[in-house]
Amino acid sequence: MSLRYPQSEEFLERARRTIPLGAQTFSKSVTQYPFGVSPYFVSRGKGSKIWDIDGNEYIDFINGLCSVTLGYSDPDVNAAVAAQLEDGTIFSLSHPLETEVAELLCDVVPSAEMVRFGKNGSDATAGAIRVARAFTQRDHVLVCGYHGWQDWYIGSTARNKGVPQATRDLTHGFAYNDLTALEKTLAEYKGHVAAVVMEPMNVTAPAPGYLEGVKALTHAAGALLVFDETITGFRYALGGAQELFGVIPDITTLGKGIANGFPLSAVCGRRDVMQQMEEVFFSFTMGGETLSLAAAKATIGKLKREPVIATMNKRGSRILAEIPKLIDKHGIGHFAAVSGHPTWSFLIFKDVEGTNAFEIKTLWMQEMMERGLLSFGTHNISYSHTESDIDALLAAYEEIFPILQRAVDSGAIRQYLKCEPLEPLFRVR
Secondary structure (H helix, E strand, O other): OOOOOHHHHHHHHHHOOOOHHHOOOHHHOOOOOOOOOOOOOEEEEEEOEEEEOOOOEEEEOOHHHHOOOOOEOOHHHHHHHHHHHOOOOOOOOOOHHHHHHHHHHHHHOOOOOEEEEEOOHHHHHHHHHHHHHHHHOOOEEEEEOOOOOOHHHHOOOOOOOOOOHHHHOOEEEOOOOOHHHHHHHHHHOOOOEEEEEEOOOOOOOOOOOHHHHHHHHHHHOOOEEEEEEOOOEOOOEOOOHHHHHOOOOOEEEEOHHHHOOOOOEEEEEOHHHHHHHHOOOOOOOOOOOHHHHHHHHHHHHHHHHOOHHHHHHHHHHHHHHHHHHHHHHOOOOOOEEEEEEOOEEEEEEOOEOOEOHHHHHHHHHHHHHHOOEEOOOEEEOOOOOOHHHHHHHHHHHHHHHHHHHHHHHOOOHHHOOOOOOOOOOOOOO
């Protein structure tokens, strides 16, 4: 048993008796956190920090998988939720908050003319696909990025166990920043593509004209363009990546940061498309749950009122500027790089002779968590991250990068590991 994480490891053993993998979310399980050097259970969070059940404190650069944009336990969001709790959470009729938050989304998201709510990003993307299929009377879908756990998407990945072959055959991936590849795939399924679904940006910025080209090709093929802004919404700009890049899709899916971690997602888009939902079945008992809607109203209000996104950009821009200098200084450029948007950037490792990216990432995570920083390869910035938090991150890299350099270049990385390395999963970005 680990000296640093005894309670986490003991509780994990208990959890696995009743929960597959011991976690309700794949990305919080032993598949993502190497056993022996990782915490698995959190006790509380405040601002940019969390505390695990062993009492260890971390500056969190995961932030609930990008769902916490303002920071943990934001006082404005908490106050709004507490006030609504006094009146109730779910009712036998719709609550005015449903319309009020829908109106807010139509005000800030360029593509939004009508809105329906779900609880997870997967709800929203599945709803978008059903609407697109109804509108176009077509079945096939082209995808680029990660779009949730539902059959229509996950069947196209290596994690397709349990998905019927007939469903898998309807979804096809295409490479980012490659218009020729998209054009070829659209031609291959000419007349059958209902939607092109993509994260408008993740690891790499769109090449000049790329998103415009995607939209033109999609419309020329008679399909609808869906931007999955589950992460980029309320992070890249108030109106998401579509506002930042000036390319407006037909349908947008939102989640995560929409309510600062409360369970809410949304499908929104063109009025003529969204009106399909008067007949397309997309309905949840908890679709109008008021605590999450109150949280969303408070979150969006704060995003409009305070320099949230500007502050996140400033903090994250410093990370993107300084990490390449540290990579060069410590001679690890042959296996490490950084990319992405200031508010959601990626530290990327690659295979080199004598080791692989997963061994390198495991060693990096081991050293990060030992120093009180939580990340599994991304820097998910929140409004609560301070300059001193960024100082701590860069100071940790100043210490960890030389360790990685020695471990990799000596070909003896296993000697530096206090655990078994992570195993490859399915790639989505």
